[in-house]
Amino acid sequence: MEYDVVxxxxxxxxxxxxxxxxxxxxxxYGAEPNTLTDPVVLGLPGALPVINQEAIRQGIxxxxxxECRIADICKWDRKHYFYPDCxxxxxxxxxxxxxxxxxxVEIEKPGxxxxxxxxxxxxxxxxxHLEEDVGKLTHSECxxxxxxxxxxxxxxxxxxEPDIFSSEExxxxxxxxxxxxxxxxxxxxxxxxxxIRCDANISLRPKGSSTLGTRVELKNLNxxxxxxxGIEYEVARQKRILDSGGYIEQETRRWDxxxxxxxxxxxxxxxxxxxxxxxxxxxxxxxxxxxxxxxREELPELPFRKQERYQLDYDLPxxxxxxxxxxxxxxxxxxxxxxxHQAPRIIANFIANDLLRxxxxxxxxxxxxxxxxxxxxxxxxxxxxxxxxxxxxxxxNLFMEVFRHGKSLDExxxxxxxxxxxxxxELNALCRxxxxxxxxPVEEYRRGxxxxxxxxxxxxxxxxxxxxxxxxxxxxxxxxxxx
Numbered sequence: 001m002e003y004d005v006v007x008x009x010x011x012x013x014x015x016x017x018x019x020x021x022x023x024x025x026x027x028x029y030g031a032e033p034n035t036l037t038d039p040v041v042l043g044l045p046g047a048l049p050v051i052n053q054e055a056i057r058q059g060i061x062x063x064x065x066x067e068c069r070i071a072d073i074c075k076w077d078r079k080h081y082f083y084p085d086c087x088x089x090x091x092x093x094x095x096x097x098x099x100x101x102x103x104x105v106e107i108e109k110p111g112x113x114x115x116x117x118x119x120x121x122x123x124x125x126x127x128x129h130l131e132e133d134v135g136k137l138t139h140s141e142c143x144x145x146x147x148x149x150x151x152x153x154x155x156x157x158x159x160x161e162p163d164i165f166s167s168e169e170x171x172x173x174x175x176x177x178x179x180x181x182x183x184x185x186x187x188x189x190x191x192x193x194x195x196i197r198c199d200a201n202i203s204l205r206p207k208g209s210s211t212l213g214t215r216v217e218l219k220n221l222n223x224x225x226x227x228x229x230g231i232e233y234e235v236a237r238q239k240r241i242l243d244s245g246g247y248i249e250q251e252t253r254r255w256d257x258x259x260x261x262x263x264x265x266x267x268x269x270x271x272x273x274x275x276x277x278x279x280x281x282x283x284x285x286x287x288x289x290x291x292x293x294x295x296r297e298e299l300p301e302l303p304f305r306k307q308e309r310y311q312l313d314y315d316l317p318x319x320x321x322x323x324x325x326x327x328x329x330x331x332x333x334x335x336x337x338x339x340x341h342q343a344p345r346i347i348a349n350f351i352a353n354d355l356l357r358x359x360x361x362x363x364x365x366x367x368x369x370x371x372x373x374x375x376x377x378x379x380x381x382x383x384x385x386x387x388x389x390x391x392x393x394x395x396x397n398l399f400m401e402v403f404r405h406g407k408s409l410d411e412x413x414x415x416x417x418x419x420x421x422x423x424x425x426e427l428n429a430l431c432r433x434x435x436x437x438x439x440x441p442v443e444e445y446r447r448g449x450x451x452x453x454x455x456x457x458x459x460x461x462x463x464x465x466x467x468x469x470x471x472x473x474x475x476x477x478x479x480x481x482x483x
Contacts, residue, residue: 001243002207005235007164007200008126008215009227011177013156013187014133014195015058020152021132022049022092022282029193033147041152043088048281055154056285058186059099059130061295062156065184065302068103068128070292075284080275084146085135093131093157095276097284100128105160105180106304107172117318120304123173124161131155150194156186162201162212167231174198174224179303183328191223198227202234204242213238214248218262220255230255234262306331314344323352329368330356333375340379343386347378354399372406373399380409388469393461427460427468427476434459435480445481453477 019026023040039047063070077095104122133153138145158177164170178196182189189195198221203213218234221227233255238248253262301309307325310316316324324331330351337347355373359366381398384390390398401412434456435442441455453474460473 003204003239003242004207004209005165005167005231006162006203006205006212006215007166007170007231008162009160009164009170009173010199010201011158011160011174012133012197012199013062013158013177013181013189015055015130015154015156016185016187017052017054017058017154019052021052021055021130021154023152024050025152027149027153031149033145033149036149037151041087041148049092049279051282051285052154055130056099057291057295058154059128059156060287060292061184061299062158062181062186063100063103063128064292064296065180065186065299066100066103066105066125066128068100068125070287071097071099071101073097073284073286074099074129076279076282077276078279079131081273083134084144085137085148085151087135087148087151091132091134092279092282094129098127098129099285099287101126103128105173105176107169107176108304109172110168117322118172123169124163126159126161128156128158131157162203162215167228167235170200170231171224171228174227178224179326183303184299194222197222200227200231200234202231202238203248204235204238214250216248216250217252218255219252219265220257222257226255226257229257229260230262233260237262300328303328310344314338314348316344316348320345320348320352323356324348333368337375337378337382340376341383343379343382346382346385350378350381350399354396355403358400358403371403373403377402377409384409388471391461391468391470424472424476427464427472428480430463431456431460431473431476431480434463435477442481453481 017027020041023038025036025038025041027036040049060070062068074094075097076092078090079093079095080090082089103125105125106120106122108120109118133150133155135146135148135151138147160173164173174196178189178191181187181196187195191197200218200221201215202218203215205211205213216234216238218230221230234253241248249267251267252265254265255262303325307318307321310321310325311318324334334348334351337351338344341347355378359368359371378399381390381395385392385395398409398412401407402409438456438459441452444452445456456477457470457473460477461468461470464473
């Protein structure tokens with residue numbers, strides 16, 4: 001039997017704030033265990049929570065970014081469960097009056113050989129709400145250790161509708177979510193550090209049916225590729241059960257990334273199991289239009305819209321915009337460069353091909369912030385190329401010198417005698433000599449094989465040591481070959 005796959009994702013995002021959600025206790029990744037706690041975090045008697053306003057602002061900005069309806073009033077609820085990493089035995093969350101409802105996340109589905117740019121579509125969101133994180137348990141063979149450093153850290157829970165229909169779409173959704181959250185400064189978005197954690201609800205239904213199947217929640221998905229792999233395994237597991245006449249039990253399963261299998265954890269809890277009720281210690285939050293206007297102004301131009309603008313205003317192909325636009329710092333570097341000299345395509349190629357290669361090969365030792373190369377260097381290189389002062393090969397050499405040492409471009413050109421200096425008459429004599437020494441490509445070109453000219457250009461460039469203008473070489477060769 002054929003089935004439709006239906007997926008909903010619950011994504012917990014660690015919000016970038018200086019302190020925790022309901023206390024002034026700071027939080028930094030990697031601190032010694034149980035050093036970032038206070039009476040509120042530990043739920044000690046008499047300790048009362050106080051709302052972190054920056055977390056509220058970041059939550060609203062996230063809702064605005066994803067076109068959600070922002071609540072006029074949202075309240076806080078206690079979600080009860082008993083587990084060692086939850087010191088109060090309840091978690092402060094939002095149940096029936098969340099901060100944001102509705103909205104969508106725009107995704108780009110995988111492209112193909114015919115169309116490298118994939119189709120865009122909107123994945124519907126159900127809600128976004130704020131809640132506090134719990135601690136972290138570390139299990140060994142004989143015992144379990146708990147670290148409360150993470151307890152109380154503000155989380156955004158972003159809940160999609162069951163509007164994702166393949167593991168590839170789930171991958172694209174998480175990639176887009178991560179990109180947007182980092183872009184807007186909501187979160188650092190590092191899944192290895194637990195900044196983004198995902199649970200997937202997966203069900204199968206007969207192909208063409210509109211009735212949802214029994215869903216299984218998959219936990220412990222610690223990377224975007226892990227989500228894709230876990231979904232694919234769970235879809236295959238459910239299909240085997242259904243094809244053999246069995247039925248799917250509603251349960252929570254743990255994904256084992258090393259063995260690539262899921263194992264049962266517990267039957268799925270329902271909302272009643274958590275005994276939600278309004279938190280009596282925290283007042284509801286009121287959101288007015290003035291605050292919404294301020295926060296809308298703080299949102300940056302988002303990556304997919306920036307990509308469209310680059311293609312329209314700078315005539316850049318998708319292969320370049322898809323490299324520049326997903327990274328806010330990289331696109332800002334690019335825009336500063338083209339302010340110095342309007343050569344969008346040349347500068348974009350330097351960034352996409354040369355700059356990112358060198359940054360990657362440095363293994364994090366060199367960054368956009370620490371490298372000697374500045375936007376004005378790229379602008380000047382592009383200007384020199386357009387003016388015919390240097391060849392593209394020389395520009396590559398100059399780029400490497402400036403990237404590594406930050407030297408002056410003019411000084412480097414003079415010191416290395418890299419400036420193009422051959423006249424047309426000098427090139428004419430040289431090209432005639434090269435053609436005489438290479439009769440085969442000459443004959444091929446004159447028979448209509450125009451690509452044969454490249455077999456002549458190479459020797460000319462070698463003789464001139466890259467100091468001749470490639471466009472002028474091309475012009476002279478074509479004139480001579482047409483005689």
